Amino acid sequence: xxxxxxxxxxxxxxxxxxxxxxxxxxxxxxxxxxxxxxxxxxxxxxxxxxxxxxxxxxxxxxxxxxxxxxxxxxxxxxxxxxxxxxxxxxxxxxxxxxxxxxxxxxxxxxxxxxxxxxxxxxxxxxxxxxxxxxxxxxxxxxxxxxxxxxxxxxxxxxxxxxxxxxxxxxxxxxxxxxxxxxxxxxxxxxxxxxxxxxxxxxxxxxxxxxxxxxxxxxxxxxxxxxxxxxxxxxxxxxxxxxxxxxxxxxxxxxxxxxxxxxxxxxxxxxxxxxxxxxxxxxxxxxxxxxxxxxxxxxxxxxxxxxxxxxxxxxxxxxxxxxxxxxxxxxxxxxxxxxxxxxxxxxxxxxxxxxxxxxxxxxxxxxxxxxxxxxxxxxxxxxxxxxxxxxxxxxxxxxxxxxxxxxxxxxxxxxxxxxxxxxxxxxxxxxxx
Amino acid sequence: xxxxxxxxxxxxxxxxxxxxxxxxxxxxxxxxxxxxxxxxxxxxxxxxxxxxxxxxxxxxxxxxxxxxxxxxxxxxxxxxxxxxxxxxxxxxxxxxxxxxxxxxxxxxxxxx
Numbered sequence: 001x002x003x004x005x006x007x008x009x010x011x012x013x014x015x016x017x018x019x020x021x022x023x024x025x026x027x028x029x030x031x032x033x034x035x036x037x038x039x040x041x042x043x044x045x046x047x048x049x050x051x052x053x054x055x056x057x058x059x060x061x062x063x064x065x066x067x068x069x070x071x072x073x074x075x076x077x078x079x080x081x082x083x084x085x086x087x088x089x090x091x092x093x094x095x096x097x098x099x100x101x102x103x104x105x106x107x108x109x110x111x112x113x114x115x116x117x118x119x120x121x122x123x124x125x126x127x128x129x130x131x132x133x134x135x136x137x138x139x140x141x142x143x144x145x146x147x148x149x150x151x152x153x154x155x156x157x158x159x160x161x162x163x164x165x166x167x168x169x170x171x172x173x174x175x176x177x178x179x180x181x182x183x184x185x186x187x188x189x190x191x192x193x194x195x196x197x198x199x200x201x202x203x204x205x206x207x208x209x210x211x212x213x214x215x216x217x218x219x220x221x222x223x224x225x226x227x228x229x230x231x232x233x234x235x236x237x238x239x240x241x242x243x244x245x246x247x248x249x250x251x252x253x254x255x256x257x258x259x260x261x262x263x264x265x266x267x268x269x270x271x272x273x274x275x276x277x278x279x280x281x282x283x284x285x286x287x288x289x290x291x292x293x294x295x296x297x298x299x300x301x302x303x304x305x306x307x308x309x310x311x312x313x314x315x316x317x318x319x320x321x322x323x324x325x326x327x328x329x330x331x332x333x334x335x336x337x338x339x340x341x342x343x344x345x346x347x348x349x350x351x352x353x354x355x356x357x358x359x360x361x362x363x364x365x366x367x368x369x370x371x372x373x374x375x376x377x378x379x380x381x382x383x384x385x386x387x388x389x390x391x392x393x394x395x396x397x398x399x400x401x402x403x404x405x406x407x408x409x410x411x412x413x414x415x416x417x418x419x420x421x422x423x424x425x426x427x428x429x430x431x432x
Numbered sequence: 433x434x435x436x437x438x439x440x441x442x443x444x445x446x447x448x449x450x451x452x453x454x455x456x457x458x459x460x461x462x463x464x465x466x467x468x469x470x471x472x473x474x475x476x477x478x479x480x481x482x483x484x485x486x487x488x489x490x491x492x493x494x495x496x497x498x499x500x501x502x503x504x505x506x507x508x509x510x511x512x513x514x515x516x517x518x519x520x521x522x523x524x525x526x527x528x529x530x531x532x533x534x535x536x537x538x539x540x541x542x543x544x
Contacts, residue, residue, distance in 0.1 A: 059478075214481070217485070218481075219476060219478055219483060280477075282477065282478075284479055288479060324480065326480065328480070329480060338479065
């Protein structure tokens with residue numbers, strides 16, 4: 001979303017007293033904006049529980065289905081509390097180049113009447129919370145079927161505060177250094193997708209491949225769930241993208257339009273690519289293509305036009321198809337559910353193409369502050385993508401390695417064979 | 433007494449059941465099994481991960497019969513289960529030592 005200059009109510013009041021003729025419309029509560037943002041927040045939460053949960057759970061083996069649901073559900077609960085206590089402050093607490101400080105620790109100062117732009121600050125805080133929930137949940141896809149639940153909880157707690165919240169501040173926070181350079185990341189291509197995708201890749205490499213990978217058959221146990229989940233993600237993503245305008249206006253409307261168009265383009269592209277490459281289109285393929293499009297349009301949704309959206313979607317559909325289907329085999333890493341292949345690669349494609357299709361000559365809404373050319377914008381986009389990639393890769397690696405020493409990251413061979421549902425939770429998903 | 437086990441293609445179950453019923457065999461047990469003989473499996477593809485699935489779904493039927501019905505049962509199963517294509521299945525015949533009806537305690541041929 002756009003970097004908002006938050007003018008406190010007190011300052012606004014005194015300004016009004018000095019300059020009564022100045023209309024400070026952005027400081028008044030807008031019922032329309034608030035109503036939409038309440039709804040958008042709900043949509044984004046729905047993307048995690050149960051959208052992403054089902055999308056992922058369907059792709060793992062039956063003996064691990066519940067473990068995925070458990071990870072997503074527990075992350076939802078844990079990130080909620082941590083965001084309220086500290087994450088919100090680190091990301092949005094106040095001005096700063098690299099973080100927002102601790103002035104809003106325990107949500108200090110966030111009251112019933114506090115405003116964030118034209119919406120209550122509480123709504124803004126929860127809206128952002130739902131992003132802070134889904135980003136770690138995305139990483140689950142990389143280490144599915146083999147990570148210890150306890151280690152995952154600790155990892156996610158640290159990762160939220162040390163990786164996600166600072167990066168969110170860099171891009172969206174007051175004074176954030178990437179925002180200051182004119183980066184265009186409307187809804188989190190960098191903050192969410194490149195971040196989670198790269199973290200996932202590192203996790204897949206550090207934790208290692210699943211036992212028996214790649215020779216053993218590990219087929220998705222319920223693609224019905226996966227497709228249902230993909231549909232929920234598509235629908236919920238309108239909260240993610242259109243909601244990132246933080247207002248009910250034309251920009252939100254355009255964000256909705258380009259989101260729908262890019263996603264459709266990507267779904268078709270992956271479907272046709274697979275049809276050509278393998279002879280038949282697949283359900284998992286078209287659903288994955290849609291998600292790839294959603295990921296790529298995320299940073300672009302405030303800046304590109306409908307025709308640009310087709311290009312962004314098609315590029316991501318093809319790029320992520322190649323990454324998930326071909327690249328993974330070439331390099332041999334077990335990014336089980338393609339967290340990097342779809343979110344990492346899609347996020348990078350989207351971030352870079354945002355720099356191209358934001359150009360007014362290509363139907364876009366214009367460049368970031370201080371930038372006047374496609375080359376200039378793409379450079380900033382690349383800087384943002386690169387900085388995020390490096391920071392998240394290094395920090396994720398360190399956190400995982402330290403946790404591995406302290407508590408171990410991976411389940412035992414017996415537990416992995418038995419299945420995490422029984423081994424870690426004493427439960428079966430299906431008692432048929 | 434004989435125990436006749438037959439592995440057949442799943443979609444042939446109704447035909448076989450009917451054929452057995454027509455010759456007076458009314459009690460059968462059916463289980464869903466997987467297996468292969470000469471019939472090749474198929475390939476499944478999930479995001480580029482290709483799996484060759486050797487095991488094919490089959491139905492296993494078991495009927496306990498009096499020895500004099502054996503030829504009739506074999507013919508009934510064979511004709512109703514046959515498609516002419518590889519994978520039609522097999523029939524196994526074994527001697528049945530004892531049969532007991534649980535409800536009444538009857539044993540031997542009366543229990544069949």
